[in-house]
Amino acid sequence: MRRSLITTVAATTVMVLLAMLVPMAVLVSNYAIEDRLARAALEVQATETVVSGQDKGAVAVYLDSINDSGAALTTVLYPDGTAVGPNPGEDARVRQARQTGRARVDDIADGSQILVPVALGGGSALPEETPVIRVDVLEGGFAGRIRFAWAVLALLGLALLAGSIVMADRLGRSFVQPIRSLAATAQRLGDEDLGTRIRPEGPSEVREVSAALNRLVDRVTKLLEREREHVSDLSHRLRTPITALRLGVESLPKQNERDRLSGDIDTLERMIDDVVREGRRSQREGLVPHADAAAVLRSRTAFWRPLAEDQHRAFEVTTPSEGVPVHASTADVEALVDVLMDNVFSYTPEGTAIAVRLAAQTDGGAVLTVDDSGPGFPDDVDVASRGVSHGESTGLGLSIARRTAEASGGYLRLERSSLGGSRVTLLIGPPH
Numbered sequence: 194m195r196r197s198l199i200t201t202v203a204a205t206t207v208m209v210l211l212a213m214l215v216p217m218a219v220l221v222s223n224y225a226i227e228d229r230l231a232r233a234a235l236e237v238q239a240t241e242t243v244v245s246g247q248d249k250g251a252v253a254v255y256l257d258s259i260n261d262s263g264a265a266l267t268t269v270l271y272p273d274g275t276a277v278g279p280n281p282g283e284d285a286r287v288r289q290a291r292q293t294g295r296a297r298v299d300d301i302a303d304g305s306q307i308l309v310p311v312a313l314g315g316g317s318a319l320p321e322e323t324p325v326i327r328v329d330v331l332e333g334g335f336a337g338r339i340r341f342a343w344a345v346l347a348l349l350g351l352a353l354l355a356g357s358i359v360m361a362d363r364l365g366r367s368f369v370q371p372i373r374s375l376a377a378t379a380q381r382l383g384d385e386d387l388g389t390r391i392r393p394e395g396p397s398e399v400r401e402v403s404a405a406l407n408r409l410v411d412r413v414t415k416l417l418e419r420e421r422e423h424v425s426d427l428s429h430r431l432r433t434p435i436t437a438l439r440l441g442v443e444s445l446p447k448q449n450e451r452d453r454l455s456g457d458i459d460t461l462e463r464m465i466d467d468v469v470r471e472g473r474r475s476q477r478e479g480l481v482p483h484a485d486a487a488a489v490l491r492s493r494t495a496f497w498r499p500l501a502e503d504q505h506r507a508f509e510v511t512t513p514s515e516g517v518p519v520h521a522s523t524a525d526v527e528a529l530v531d532v533l534m535d536n537v538f539s540y541t542p543e544g545t546a547i548a549v550r551l552a553a554q555t556d557g558g559a560v561l562t563v564d565d566s567g568p569g570f571p572d573d574v575d576v577a578s579r580g581v582s583h584g585e586s587t588g589l590g591l592s593i594a595r596r597t598a599e600a601s602g603g604y605l606r607l608e609r610s611s612l613g614g615s616r617v618t619l620l621i622g623p624p625h
Contacts, residue, residue, distance in 0.1 A: 198368075202361035203354065210350040221342045226330075230298070230305060233265045233328045237309050240326050244269055244311045253277045266329045269311075272322060280329055291323050304331040371395025375403055431465050482522035483624040486559045487512045489523055490551050493530040500538060507546040517551065517559045519621040520601040526621070529597045533563045533617055536591065541567030546612055557623025558603065567614035570607055594619060 236259055243255045249271070256267055256278045268278025270287055290297055290308040299306045307328040371394045378391045390407050393400040435458060442454040494510045501508035519526065537547055548564040594617070595605040602622030610616035 196365075198365040199358055199361045202357050206354050206357040210353060214346050214350050218343050218346055221346070222339050225339050225342070226305070229265065229330050230307070233307055233330050236265065236267060237307060237326055237328055240267055240269070240328075241309060241311050244324055244326060249275070249277055266331065268327045268329075270325045270327060272324065278327075280327065283325075287325050287327060291325050294323065301329065304329060306330070368396060368399075371399045371403075375399060375406070379406065435462060435465070482520065482525065483518055484521055484523040484526045485516040486519045486521075486526055486561070486621060487515070487517040487551055487553075489526040490530055490549070490561070493527055493534070494549055497534045497538070501547060504538070504543040506544060509546075509548045511548075511550040513551065513553050515553075517553045518557075518624045519559050520624045521597060521621055525597050529594050529619070529621075530561075532591065532594050533561075533619075536617075537563065537565050537567070541565050541614065545614065548612065554620075554623070558601070559621050561619045561621065563617045564610040564612050565614040565616075566610070566612040569609060569613075569615045591617070597621075 240252075240255070240259070244252055249269075252269055256269065260266055260279055266279050268276055268280040270276050270281070270283055272291065274283075276282065286297070286299055286306070286308060290310050294310050294312075296307070296309040299308070307326075307330065309326045309328075310323045311326060312323060374394070375391060390410070391403040393403040439455070439458050442451055442458065445451045445454070490510070490512050494508075498508055521529075537545070546566040548562075550562045550564075552560045552562075554560060591605070591607075598605045598619045598621055603620030606618045608616040608618065
């Protein structure tokens with residue numbers, strides 16, 4: 194926005210300056226020529242007085258004194274063919290001026306020429322007795338002053354252009370800086386800092402957006418606090434009837450019924466704990482979950498390695514030496530790795546080789562690959578669908594892994610492994 198504003202103002206200023214300075218340069222040039230012609234006319238009048246009352250010697254001395262400037266060259270052409278001055282020689286225009294007795298101004302190759310016939314001896318108008326004063330006004334004599342005037346106009350134009358660019362830059366900064374501040378604050382809000390508030394500044398529209406965003410953040414903060422309070426309250430409310438239910442079960446006369454119902458109550462308590470823990474996820478993990486996938490994988494594979502050694506499994510783990518940040522919480526990544534490991538250990542025979550590899554993506558995120566040399570996935574069952582299983586499990590393991598990957602912006606893919614068994618590939622997206 195700032196650059197566009199500066200470019201627009203600069204282009205507009207250049208067009209305005211060209212529309213003004215070019216005509217002004219032409220006017221300055223014309224004015225200089227007209228001014229020099231006017232001064233040459235005054236010199237002609239003085240020269241006419243000298244020519245009409247002095248001899249050729251006096252005229253020569255006078256012409257030497259006025260021809261020093263070089264801007265105008267004055268020559269007196271006498272009827273007898275003689276000439277006094279730096280530019281002798283007659284042409285048709287000189288002869289016409291002598292015959293008609295009228296002064297004239299003509300354009301020549303390098304300037305203008307003034308021809309003035311002079312009557313001698315008390316106003317005699319005979320052509321054969323009329324000398325002609327020729328004044329050649331040369332542009333080279335005053336071109337330096339014209340170039341100086343053009344240089345002043347050019348400098349003035351550059352100064353105006355620079356001033357307009359500076360003003361446009363300051364005006365653009367007054368727009369851009371508040372927007373950048375607003376964007377930076379919004380970024381901090383997106384990075385879990387809900388305590389940040391925007392200071393309204395800049396144009397009225399930006400101030401309105403800042404105030405609206407502050408109100409939105411206040412509303413979100415209140416909603417999160419209310420949600421946490423409700424989750425805590427739900428946990429406490431459910432504990433009381435569950436405790437009463439457990440006491441009632443303990444009073445049953447039959448042991449098998451007590452054991453069965455106690456198991457159901459334990460399952461119910463775990464489900465309530467999961468609900469409460471999920472409800473407090475944002476408080477525990479933040480609004481934007483993130484984790485180091487490499488560190489988590491090293492930790493969880495170290496947990497599973499003793500079991501692999503007990504079952505005589507070749508267990509190869511490849512992870513980057515540096516951290517690999519991903520858009521998922523540490524708990525989710527741990528659960529994801531545990532699900533994949535549990536699937537391999539549960540559904541492949543002892544001695545089956547396992548290869549786990551984590552690779553960082555160039556644009557962020559990570560690819561987790563788990564290979565085994567077991568029998569592979571059945572062709573007629575979608576093992577990654579929720580609630581589908583080809584054994585005695587609930588069928589939720591790979592479904593949980595798929596949801597975790599997709600929630601991070603990635604995917605889960607099932608393939609045939611190069612080891613001969615199954616391959617699970619998960620892309621976990623980069624942190625936002």
